[in-house]
Amino acid sequence: MQEQPRTMNACLRALCCKAPPPPRPEFDVVCIGLTGTGKTHLLARLCSESTEGIVPTTGFNIKAVAFPNAILNVKELGGTDSIKKYWSRYYQGSQGVVFVVNSACSQAELETSRAELYSALQHPQLCTLPFLILANQQDRPDARSAHQIKKYFELETLARGKSWILEACTTENMETVKLIFGQFISLLEEKEQEPSRI
Template sequence: MAECLQLSLALCRIGFYTCFRALCCKGPPPPRPEYDVVCIGLTGAGKTSLLSRLCSELTDCIVPTTGFSIKAVPFQNAILNVKELGGADNIKKYWSRYYQGSQGVVFVLDSASSEEDLEVARAELHSALQHPQLCTLPFLILANHQDKPAARSVQEIKKYFELEPLARGKRWVLAGSTVDNMEAVKESFIQLIGLLEEKETDPARI
């Protein structure tokens, strides 16, 4: 009987020690992967506002980006180092200088813009999708300002921008967005992260 009691106490001590180590001796969590992403779109599309809200920054005094800015946007499973390029006419012609090293692309368009501006955005997106440094990368296309009365629906944008034939074989996500629904915006970025993870594990696939 005494031997059984000693054995039981020994097993209890081992169990206690194992639980203690599991609870108190855990090492730091593994670092989240980081991806370098370029964000493009015309002035007024809402790039800066969306990125600032994702970083929990104040958006009361947002001004259009001149040149470029870089933000580290944290998500639960990854960090996106987003290089936002200004969308003014005198800056767009230099976009391609900043493409090198990108692992993904975010293209933001104003779904409520004029026909003229929407056509310019369409041409810029087509150019990006076919650019040698971007054409194999995952794309997140955000049809922004969905809360405005004149906004085109995601399906209208998809058809107008001819995304099905143009982006066939590529990895892309098209989603509506507005700064009033950041949970949906975050979900769209999480989908992009999923595409980036696929790209990382299967680099030969396009």
């Protein structure tokens, strides 16, 4: 008769006394790109929020995006001309950069995107950080491929010695987007493990 309570106690201990899972690391990331690149829509989908009635961000927007192995605290900055000039005020404390490009934008907008990416890659507060460059809106028929954007932006030359990923994506395929962010998180973890320079 004594065996049953002992077995029950063992089961209760197994259920109740498990150590909590280790906390997921958190990274502060800034998300930039021109208006219309799909930054807000992308973040809403990553957070499983409704995308009904989404409007472009007019200032900045902060979201905690949970992934299996990390949490990204993403500060998304509006991309209009009136806001872009203030982007650098929000760079402090960032550990990584997400730069979103509309793959189907006009040639003039692509040129502006290239100039903004150049500026971000050279900025003193961002130049040593990992970059995730998303060639978004690949579901549009006139979308340029990631390879075309990489070539146009001359990334091999510009970003030499820096830590970056350029990937094509669309919010129609969030599984791929999540895999891309998984790669980016790996870069953030590698950066964090680098010995600090004195």
